[in-house]
Amino acid sequence: MSAATDPIRSAVPSDSDLVRAARGLPVSRTPVWFMRQAGRSLPEYRALRAGTGMLAACQDPDLVTEITLQPVRRHGVDAAILFSDIVLPLVVAGVDLDIKPGVGPVIAQPVRTAADVDALPLLDPSHLDFLTTAVRSLVGELGPTPLIGFAGAPFTLATYLIEGGPSKEHARTKAFMYAEPAAWSRLMERLALSAATFLRVQMDAGVSAVQLFDSWAGVLSAADYEARVLPYSREVFEAIGFRDVPRIHFGVGTGELLPLIGDAGADVVGVDWRIPLDEAARRVGPGRSLQGNLDPAVLLADRATVDREVRRVVEQGRAARGHVFNLGHGVLPDTDPGVLTHVVELVHELSAR
Numbered sequence: 001m002s003a004a005t006d007p008i009r010s011a012v013p014s015d016s017d018l019v020r021a022a023r024g025l026p027v028s029r030t031p032v033w034f035m036r037q038a039g040r041s042l043p044e045y046r047a048l049r050a051g052t053g054m055l056a057a058c059q060d061p062d063l064v065t066e067i068t069l070q071p072v073r074r075h076g077v078d079a080a081i082l083f084s085d086i087v088l089p090l091v092v093a094g095v096d097l098d099i100k101p102g103v104g105p106v107i108a109q110p111v112r113t114a115a116d117v118d119a120l121p122l123l124d125p126s127h128l129d130f131l132t133t134a135v136r137s138l139v140g141e142l143g144p145t146p147l148i149g150f151a152g153a154p155f156t157l158a159t160y161l162i163e164g165g166p167s168k169e170h171a172r173t174k175a176f177m178y179a180e181p182a183a184w185s186r187l188m189e190r191l192a193l194s195a196a197t198f199l200r201v202q203m204d205a206g207v208s209a210v211q212l213f214d215s216w217a218g219v220l221s222a223a224d225y226e227a228r229v230l231p232y233s234r235e236v237f238e239a240i241g242f243r244d245v246p247r248i249h250f251g252v253g254t255g256e257l258l259p260l261i262g263d264a265g266a267d268v269v270g271v272d273w274r275i276p277l278d279e280a281a282r283r284v285g286p287g288r289s290l291q292g293n294l295d296p297a298v299l300l301a302d303r304a305t306v307d308r309e310v311r312r313v314v315e316q317g318r319a320a321r322g323h324v325f326n327l328g329h330g331v332l333p334d335t336d337p338g339v340l341t342h343v344v345e346l347v348h349e350l351s352a353r
């Protein structure tokens with residue numbers, strides 16, 4: 001049934017199931033979308049992107065609009081997520097950075113000293129017109145389907161800047177955090193400002209929700225996270241929090257950090273697959289909804305396994321104040337898009353009120 005013919009489903013994104021679940025309000029059925037739903041698992045994405053670099057694509061409003069709409073058309077997900085990247089604010093500010101296929105963001109001159117921190121260019125919101133154009137065009141095209149805007153959290157962006165590229169241990173980042181506390185604080189402050197600017201432009205242009213990705217925060221102890229990272233993520237939420245747009249906060253491997261992450265200022269805490277949602281609900285505490293947490297690798301398994309795991313996640317999600325069904329991390333490139341469409345249908349069927 002379409003939003004137009006279903007009396008329970010809202011015709012406006014600000015009252016959609018995604019926004020209602022984020023606020024802990026009753027929903028017509030559990031909303032579902034997938035991190036990295038736009039991307040290499042879709043042949044139509046690969047066709048459209050052929051010959052255009054990732055960072056150029058992110059700054060072309062027509063391409064952004066089309067790529068963002070592709071998974072909504074194909075899977076019938078309950079939200080679109082803007083096609084962009086967490087490193088884009090750095091690129092627009094003038095940091096020499098490239099996204100290498102199959103690798104990730106690579107930085108020409110990594111941040112290694114206090115002087116490097118002070119030389120980092122700041123993001124100028126007047127250079128984000130392409131973003132405003134893309135978001136406005138998407139809001140027009142999407143009708144009742146909400147658009148999620150996003151930014152990278154200060155810590156996760158700091159890992160790319162300091163390591164110079166993707167990393168497993170994030171040892172240089174931690175070493176800098178311990179050895180240069182004053183410079184660390186200035187770096188995190190700058191990245192918080194830039195994330196807030198990037199989010200504010202998307203909110204001004206009409207996104208219905210925002211997600212702050214702190215993908216790599218799970219490498220930290222709870223004590224370090226609380227003292228050296230949480231204050232800056234909180235700053236981002238405070239800077240945008242005067243607006244009534246639901247806020248999602250996500251990281252990988254954050255089981256031990258969930259009580260703190262729940263306290264940073266988001267309405268929804270994103271959880272990976274390592275702990276069940278009922279346990280996550282206990283750790284996050286009341287007053288927050290949850291998003292997650294199907295293991296993306298399950299989508300590569302047989303149909304019976306996919307169905308069993310989807311049922312389990314929907315069941316365990318009932319322990320939360322509100323539940324937005326998602327994966328525990330991004331869609332893997334080898335995923336069969338047909339399985340994603342099936343998961344959307346199954347979640348809707350299992351949760352229809």
Ligand SMILES: Cc1c2[nH]c(c1CCC(=O)O)Cc1[nH]c(c(CCC(=O)O)c1C)Cc1[nH]c(c(CCC(=O)O)c1C)Cc1[nH]c(c(C)c1CCC(=O)O)C2
Pocket residue numbers: 034035036037038039040049054081082083084085086087099100101102103104105150166213215330
């Ligand atoms: C850590 C991080 C990055 N980018 C992002 C994060 C946080 C989410 C997470 O934890 O995965 C966020 C991101 N990146 C992208 C989106 C688009 C929206 C979506 O569909 O979720 C979002 C929300 C597109 C993208 N961002 C990137 C791609 C692949 C580039 C391509 O298609 O050529 C896409 C679709 C590139 C990128 N950019 C980054 C990585 C690690 C990579 C993958 C490199 C690779 O394996 O090729 C940094």
